[in-house]
Amino acid sequence: MKASRRDVLKAGVLAGGGLSLGLQISGGAKAAMPGQLSAFVRIGTDGSITITAHQPEIGQGVRTSFPMMIAEELDVDWAQVTVQPALGDRSTYGVQLAGGSSATPTQFERMRRLGAGARAMLVQAAANAWGVPAAEITTGSAMLHHKASGRSARYADMAEAAAAIPAPDPKTLPLKDWSQFKILGKRVPGVDNRAIVTGKPLFGIDTRLPGMVYAAFAKSPVFGGKLKSANRAAALAVPGVKGLINVAERRDLKTEIDIALPGIEVLPEGIAVLATSTWAALRGRDALACVWEGGDAAFQSTAAWEAAAAKAFKDGPQKPGYMNHGNAPAKMATAAKKVSAEYSYPFLAHSALEPINATAHVQGDKCELWLSTQTPEDARRMVALALGLKVADVTIHMMRSGGGFGRRLMNDFAVEAAVIAKAAGVPVKLTWDRAQDFAHDWLRPGGWHKLEAGLDEKGDIIAWHDHFVSFGADGKLNPTAVIDGSLFPSGVIKDFRADVTVLPIASTLGWLRAPINNAFAFVTQGFIDDCAQAAGRDPLEYRRAVLGAPRAIPIAEEFSGETGEDMKGTPYNTGRMRGVLDKAAEMAGWGRKLTPKAGERRGLGIAFHFSHLGYFANVVEASVANDGSVKVHHVWVAADIGKQIVNLSGAENQVQGSVIDALGAALGQKITFADGAVEQKNYGDFHLARMDMAPAVDVAFLSTEYMTTGLGEPAYPSLAPALAGAIHAATGKRLRTLPLDTSQLTA
Structure with a gap:
């Protein structure tokens, strides 16, 4: 069975039924506690406001951002809120999943409606107590007010009565206009920050x-x-x-x-x-x-796989025409110029710091x-x-x-x-120790691409062909190694063909931050640079031409939230991508003259990618010393993830973390096999980014009239190709294999 990345997301979000917003707000039976308005909100008689964070917290900030969403519509001040983590219990809380950057797009409206529902119950309790219409009652800072009679009450005063009121239908609840937000969009420190830095037991x-x-x-x-x-x-x-x-x-x-x-x-x-x-x-x-x-895996060998990939490129693919949009061979035959290149990337381990x-x-x-x-x-x-x-x-x-x-x-x-x-x-x-972590990881699969593009007289791409070699079983690509219609250049380049060869593997393969995209962006954006160079055109201008006029291209399936309703917005909007591309170029001062120091060469590189419904573009400024060592000085990131940033501090942290994570992978990470087993044993031979590698990272978010989407992953993919572009601009040498082999860069 072929499973796409969206299938994986749906499996995590929908398998086993889950909670619909049409069900009771609590997601199950209410806890028998005074002031327990739902499984997510409890108002104590002492005025305390406890909000339950129900999603797994892996550093993406949901233990803070989800309670923020509830608190916003509950109409309380953030300083009044205490956050507590939930047990793993789908029947009570609904979907509990950290993956696919799905938390915000699938839960943003639901969390707000949970807060609005709790507020509505408190308002109705006050209306009943005072004998006034609920519509005349206003709220703010955990207080209820009836202006006409001059009466006011704390939420705590009405909480017990409110808990006895039937929960309203969430779909009927009015939500705040974006302009009314007092918590969302602000800089809010993570609720666990102090506990983390003081060594409290959280992990x-x-x-x-x-x-x-x-x-x-x-x-x-x-x-x-x-x-x-x-x-x-x-x-x-x-x-x-x-x-x-x-x-x-x-x-x-x-x-x-x-x-x-x-x-x-x-x-x-x-x-x-x-x-x-x-x-x-x-x-x-x-x-x-x-x-x-x-x-089962004794046959596994990196050397043997590399030889098999080279043989496949020579002999031809196992599965010709695996994807075939338009008529790439016919267009290729009419091309004024052809460009070809081979790209590859290795297996990667997740290497989370907590063992x-x-x-x-x-x-x-x-x-x-x-x-x-x-x-x-x-x-x-x-x-x-x-x-x-x-x-x-x-x-x-x-x-x-x-x-x-x-x-x-x-x-x-x-x-x-x-x-x-x-x-x-x-x-x-x-x-587990680190050697076991590497040996028994669910690895990001490696892959090889043999690419050819046909250019017209102006140098524009009119045909794109990719022979893709990666891993699977029984002649089928593993779900973590697919090439499908959600991946650039599908839809953007009209005449696009992909052939496939599948290599056998017995070790487990899995999803690594920005699955599939984290590898494909390096390949496709690098090849755009190859084509731009062949056409004698600027990499930024060439990307604008590739994207073309603003339009919606239905190449990426949109996923559904717990409401069962599709996310609003377009699957791939070239105008939104052009917006972040231009913004990143503006932030970096694209085209400016660089002033390298003695003994170094310096350049700028640019790349874009669409991942997990997010539009991102990166510009990297890097220098290459005469000994070939690479230093990244600055990264500028422009992002379009819709109308509303939930937590500005958390959002910036996610982007900056993605950049540093991707930088470590680009410059020093690969997993290799010999005699069936992983060769890497610890961080000494699988290099994470160190503090002295971390560049300045400037982030800009474009606010567009689309629903808010996720942020944990989509900033990752375009870093490596932008870095490779900067290295090429500095040295004239194009590196097409990850991790980047800096030994080729000596002056």
């Missing part, structure tokens, strides 16, 4: 339970490998090691949602080491000195987990299946995640912890 790895033991799990670095031998006596002799648990392989853990959003393919065979500390558990695991043999971990406690037919997860409901289902429990008997405490980037969409670590905890009979915290 999954901070979990401590009475009687808890610590676990490390020895498993084959090659998927499907079998245990040949282990020195159990040596492991038990390590100080702090308390016991060993044999874990048998299981291959029966797939659920229906795995079609689009995999969670665990196989519970691997191995040995769990229980100890008094994580360090002791890891030392005990290493002392086992396990010897593994065989495995993969899970804490589980199994008591009888109940299981409780403390997780940093992006998909808590999937974790509940998978753990229930593994332990033979009912889903309702699995409780998920959603801990803050120290990075997710798509890795924590999968809950294999939760299943491992639960299985080990059941056998141990006590609470267990399982922690």
Whole structure:
């Protein structure tokens, strides 16, 4: 079954029913607490206002932004609000998902209506108490006012009566006009900021339970490998090691949602080491000195895959005409000039700073987990299946995640912890080290592209052909490695053809920040630069010509929110893209003369990309030293994600974080295989961006008359091609492989 990125998003948003805005505002039965207006809003008799943040927090800021949306329509001051995280419970809160930059576009209106609904209940309670029409009552700062009679009351005074009033139909509730916002659009610090910087326990790895033991799990670095031998006596002799648990392989853990959003393919065979500390558990695991043999993935080799891709380019594709819009071959035959180039990019690991971990406690037919997860409901289902429990008997405490980037969409670590905890009979915290994180990640797939474009007499692109080589099984591309109609240049270039060759892989593949887009933007935007150079035209002017006149192109399927209604706006609007392109160029002073320092060459590069309903353009200023080292000095980012920025501080942080994340990947990250296993073991050979690499990042948001969309991912893809463009402008050398090989840049 072929699953697109939108299929994945829908699987996360819609699978299992979920909450409709037409249902009761609380999303389920109201809690029997005074002042509990819904599952999301509680007004205390002391005047306290507690708003529940129900989405997983992985650094994208939803623990702050969602309560802001509710508070805005509830008509309270932000300083009056206390935020509390929710349990993982779809039946009460509806969809709980961190992925696809879907949170804001699918929940923006719903959260506002939840706030408006709670306000309406308070207003009606006051109207009933005072014997006046509800329409005559105004609100503000958690106060109710009736001007004609001069009466006022705190929300707290009416909260208990309001909680007994039936929740109104959310669709009937009036919402504030954008111009009336007092909280949304402002700079609001993250609700966890102080706790984070003062070291308070917020993250999954901070979990401590009475009687808890610590676990490390020895498993084959090659998927499907079998245990040949282990020195159990040596492991038990390590100080702090308390016991060993044999874990048998299981291959029966797939659920229906795995079609689009995999969670665990196989519970691997191995040995769990229980100890008094994580360090002791890891030392005990290493002392086992396990010897593994065989495995489904033993054939995997980066060298072999590279040779296979080169052979495919020579021999031709497995699947010619995989995508065929217009008649690219015929147009190519009429071209005044042809341009060709090959691009490639590697596997990438997610490399979240918080190590993969899970804490589980199994008591009888109940299981409780403390997780940093992006998909808590999937974790509940998978753990229930593994332990033979009912889903309702699995409780998920959603801990803050120290990075997710798509890795924590999968809950294999939760299943491992639960299985080990059941056998141990006590609470267990399982922690992976970085080598296991890399070896058992759900990797961003690598790929190769052989591109050809036909240019007319003016140098404009009239045909585009891509032979795409990537990974899958049974001749089908993995869902994380698809090429489809949502990706540029489909729709923008009328005559476009893509051929495909599929290489086999056994290791797990997954979604990494701005899935698929993070690789394709480097390829397509880099090739635009190739064509601009062949045409002898400026990269900015050439991109304007490629985009053409403002128009809507139906190439990207729009996804639905919990209302079941399509997001308003166009799938791909070249006018919106032109707007951010021009804005980024203006911010950077495109075309200005640069003044390199002695011993360096300096240049500007520009790129754009449409991702997760967001329109983004980046300009990068970079210098290249005579030894080939690259320094990024400044990045300018222009974004169009619709009418309203929810939290300006958070929005800027997301864009800046994406830029730095993408910069690290562009300059130093790749995962390679030999003898079936990942070769990288730690950050020493998988380089994240360091502080001294971080450039100044200026961000501008264009406010356009479209619904607000997501921001966690779409700023990422256009950084790498803009950097490659800046390097070319500085040196005249075009780098077409990620990570960028700076050894080619020596003067």
